Amino acid sequence: MANRHFRVWRGDHSGGDFKDYNVEVSEGMVVLDVLHKIQAEHAGDLAIRWNCKAGKCGSCSMEINGRPRLGCMTRMNSFDPTATITVQPMKAFPVVRDLVTDVSWNYAQNKRIAPFKPKAPEADGSHRMYQDDVDRVQEFRKCIECFMCQDTCHILRDRGKQSEFIGPRFMIRVAGLEMNPLDDDDRVPELRHEFGSGMCNITRCCTEVCPEGINITDNGIIPMKERVVDRYFDPVLIAARALLGRKKRTKPKGTHEVQEVLEVPRPHEVPGTQ
Amino acid sequence: MATTHLPVLGGHPQGAASTCRQDAWYAGPLATLLFLCTALAYMTWAALQGNHYYADPYLSPLYSPVIFTDLSAAGAAPSWHAWVGNWPAWWPAALPLSPALLILPFPASFRFTCYYYRKAYYRSFSGSPPSCWVSPVSGRNYKGETSLLLFQNLHRYAMYFAVIFLAILFYDAAVSFYRRGEGFGIGVGSIVLTINFLFLSSYTFGCHSFRHMIGGGADVMAGKSGTFRHLRWKFSTWFNRRHMAAAWISLAWVSLTDVYVRLVSMGAINDLNSWN
Known part of the structure; x- marks a missing residue:
């Protein structure tokens, strides 16, 4: 288990902010797992679109550290252990809420x-x-x-x-x-x-x-x-x-x-x- | 929980070359910029020299084919190597007597309109965009290749000339194994010129327009009617997957070949060969 710092954009079409979360991350987790943990432990109203968790449905597209990625295919061990991980909605589409875009x-x-x-x-x-x-x-x-x-x-x-x-x-x-x-x-x-x-x-x-x-x-x-x-x-x-x-x-x-x-x-x- | 306020929805920064990327995204475009500027500066300098481009039997690829030759220049090609002959008297005195100036526009236009180099210089020179997920440097008046850059659509014509030049460079590589009066032999220069031909072939055969013209433009490529077409297309596709590497290596090798021929012609280095 390791404590990781996440910055997640929270808001809707009227505006929003980055919010910081410190999450305990265990071996084998992907970014989508961490976001689900944030939902469970810190922010029950965090909106994320997801479905298969296998990189085949294309639902959990988001921007992680400035690059569009599938949350379910982005492994936590691909980041520097001390780095802050920034998660945003896709830029090209209107925000519905949090990480969900239209x-x-x-x-x-x-x-x-x-x-x-x-x-x-x-x-x-x-x-x-x-x-x-x-x-x-x-x-x-x-x-x-x-x-x-x-x-x-x-x-x-x-x-x-x-x-x-x-x-x-x-x-x-x-x-x-x-x-x-x-x-x-x-x-x-x-x-x-x-x-x-x-x-x-x-x-x-x-x-x-x-x-x-x-x-x-x-x-x-x-x-x-x-x-x-x-x-x-x-x-x-x-x-x-x-x-x-x-x-x-x-x-x-x-x-x-x-x-x-x-x-x-x-x-x-x-x-x-x- | 701490909160950071950013003005843009989604937290995406705005402004020229802004991004949330945390890696060294600028390294690639910067390296491209430096490499292309260096190659361009050297080739322009070499093309304007008009001398030391020939060291029997090696001809620099920057000067091939030789249309006219100025025999008074040091290290110039002999008359028999020039397609037309000696330099004409009507040539304007203000222009340098350099055979390279007559032929370089053809390979230069092939490289300039190349689909790969377009990516390289759109990113590195015009910042459109500088890198993926980095905001473009220029504003919203973007027209892509529909307006000023419409000429890029004639890349296939530059490719036709490039194929002709390949045949000429094959000839140059072949004659680099033969010295008049001394017969067949081999030197370091022969190998350098042969590798130059091979690298340029790899680059040309992977050209997207070449791939389209030899088969990719057709819908039916397999079966009874198109088996050979499919083989041609697969051949070009193999090179096409390596087009970026071929673009860089062939550009560097053309410059190095000119450097080698120039140094041998100047007597700065000795060419190891079987003739001496």
Whole structure:
């Protein structure tokens, strides 16, 4: 048993403070265990979102010592024994209470993405997809929707450009559909005009933070940016398509009905919180 | 319980380069800044010299290919090595007679628009952001690569030139094993130039645009129609996973290769080889 010092942000959308807690920590504990102990011994009203305690549900995303982490996967023995551990809610989303944030903006983004549109079946009525092609898009299916990549992305986190960039989590969702050989939809115009692929400046923090080790930048975002280049910026490919009569769509389809949900207030935009 | 009051909801500090991180987050961007500035300063200096870039049979990669050669310069490439010949009379007197100035814009544009280097200099030079979970230095007028930086989308054209340059550097590495009049042999310089070609190949084959163009742009990569495409893509993917390391090592080795050729050409060091 060792006594550890925790600073936990407590508050709601109207404001809050850091509160200090000294907790007895035993071997094998993770940060979420310590927060539960704080709940049990010091602050019964401490709000935390959690579920599986196995790094698979993506619920307990929080910022620990300034870095987004899953509380259930952050072992106490990974810190210096004398260090104070600071725990905060995710910065990119509005605070509901204490460590719980409102991540509903992400669900609104998900609805903006057109669902899988299957190609016509082959002559024998089958839909075939080879294992290597499955493997390429399967990587993106590992996402547990912890939204730490969204919290990490400086475009959303620091610049408040939620209306211009869909974020890394949904860039890889689009990538998983766009690269799928059985998907018949063309998603490139939406990538550029609606989802803001050009806003990403590839600083790769989303890849660094992903608890599932998904190579978001190299395998998801950059391949999508390259497909946008194929369509809009490569003069040779544009000329070749024109000559061969293979025109491709350059304008996005109609606006989706969920656009109004975009305007979820960001933490610093809530009155009285500056 | 003690309480600390912070003005921002969630306790996140605001302002340029502010963060709650407690580690030395600035070490990486600072090292990048120093390394890139050092490499840039050396290469600019070397490119402006216009001399001591050739030591038979070694040609510095910063000067390859030689379009024109100025035979009056010490350590210049011989006429047969220049694609066009001797330096033309119409060349403006104000500009240095350096073959490097004619070719360096191509590899420089490949590196400048590289997806990896973009990360490196966006973080280190423009602080956008300086590091992960550290507030950006610039304000909210961020447009990403949709406005002024739209030209980054032409990276694939810089890549096409880089592939051509690879072929030229392969030739340079191959001829470094052959001295006119003395025949085949091997020297330390031959090995240095060969390693330079290999490092630059590793960097180029891992390029994201290269990976896209040779197969990644297609949805179907496996099966009857795309097996070779999938092999190509896997080949590039192997290098792509090591793109950052290849970017740094190849940049450093190009500079060191020029240093080696320059020192041999100046007579400051002797090249150990089988010819002497």
